[in-house]
Amino acid sequence: MQIKLNGEFKQIVDQCSITEILKILDLQNIRLAVEVNLEVIPHAQHASFMLSAGDNIEIIQAVGGG
Amino acid sequence: MGQHQFNSRLLVGTGKYRDFDQTREAIIASGAEIVTVALRRTNIGQETDQPNLLDYIPSDKFTILPNTAGCFNCDDAVRVCKLGRELLDGHSLVKLEVLADKTTLFPNVIDTIKAAEILVKDGFEVMVYTNDDPIIAKTLEDIGCASIMPLAAPIGSGLGIRNPYNIVTIIENANVPVIVDAGVGTASDATIAMELGCAGVLMNTAIAEATHPVTMATAMNHAIVAGRLAYLAGRMPKRRFASASSPIEDTISAKP
Numbered sequence: 621m622q623i624k625l626n627g628e629f630k631q632i633v634d635q636c637s638i639t640e641i642l643k644i645l646d647l648q649n650i651r652l653a654v655e656v657n658l659e660v661i662p663h664a665q666h667a668s669f670m671l672s673a674g675d676n677i678e679i680i681q682a683v684g685g686g
Numbered sequence: 687m688g689q690h691q692f693n694s695r696l697l698v699g700t701g702k703y704r705d706f707d708q709t710r711e712a713i714i715a716s717g718a719e720i721v722t723v724a725l726r727r728t729n730i731g732q733e734t735d736q737p738n739l740l741d742y743i744p745s746d747k748f749t750i751l752p753n754t755a756g757c758f759n760c761d762d763a764v765r766v767c768k769l770g771r772e773l774l775d776g777h778s779l780v781k782l783e784v785l786a787d788k789t790t791l792f793p794n795v796i797d798t799i800k801a802a803e804i805l806v807k808d809g810f811e812v813m814v815y816t817n818d819d820p821i822i823a824k825t826l827e828d829i830g831c832a833s834i835m836p837l838a839a840p841i842g843s844g845l846g847i848r849n850p851y852n853i854v855t856i857i858e859n860a861n862v863p864v865i866v867d868a869g870v871g872t873a874s875d876a877t878i879a880m881e882l883g884c885a886g887v888l889m890n891t892a893i894a895e896a897t898h899p900v901t902m903a904t905a906m907n908h909a910i911v912a913g914r915l916a917y918l919a920g921r922m923p924k925r926r927f928a929s930a931s932s933p934i935e936d937t938i939s940a941k942p
Contacts, residue, residue: 626727653773685724686699686890
């Protein structure tokens with residue numbers, strides 16, 4: 621299925637949770653936050669939250685700033 | 687501030703440094719306990735062993751203050767604050783900064799007020815970047831912001847305290863900490879802000895863009911302490927003419 625990930629379309633397997641996509645992207649050990657369709661998804665729900673086709677996912681992390 | 691207690695009155699940003707090692711070294715030299723970070727999209731499909739800022743500035747040693755820099759409207763700023771709270775495991779202190787214009791980086795005051803209302807209702811402790819406008823500052827305090835952070839001069843300009851009278855008026859009106867955010871260029875600027883009675887100063891570029899950032903961070907650490915002590919000491923009155931410090935009488939050259 622197709623999703624939008626950090627502004628870019630991406631093809632991923634069906635039945636994919638947030639935990640699984642973070643693993644696929646090799647981001648499982650990085651401190652980050654995830655938003656799906658403008659809603660923040662708490663870390664505790666990453667394993668159970670299943671993505672759907674067309675979802676708009678944002679993965680963010682802390683960077684230098686003032 | 688709010689329920690938090692800090693020993694340092696200097697708050698520092700993490701942008702514009704050469705690398706994370708220099709960032710950490712400068713922050714340690716500054717003595718700052720509150721450290722601002724920006725939130726940006728994680729690079730997808732690139733090397734994932736890239737260093738992570740929070741590994742260098744750990745959130746168990748510093749109070750990480752996520753900012754909404756780069757947001758030009760209320761909705762984006764609120765989204766970023768919610769992501770920041772999640773990133774930092776429920777930590778509710780945020781720096782709200784809604785910008786209006788890329789040239790001046792002056793605040794979009796209308797959306798700043800809207801976002802502050804939403805965030806305060808949602809339980810955030812909002813430290814808010816705003817103009818040096820005492821009326822807007824009071825409005826933001828009445829909404830429930832934890833700290834009012836007027837600019838001293840445009841972000842990254844290093845022009846110093848451009849309108850000390852407005853800063854003093856904001857401080858006199860406020861019942862929450864007033865922190866000068868943006869515009870400080872060198873140590874004396876930070877001292878002036880503190881002598882005016884500010885609760886603290888937040889800076890980034892003045893340290894990061896110094897020729898020797900770690901040395902400037904040390905200077906800022908001292909400057910903030912010096913300014914605060916001078917404020918508490920109460921400066922002497924200014925007078926137009928001289929007032930001798932040594933006795934006038936009994937000088938050997940005095941003629942009868």
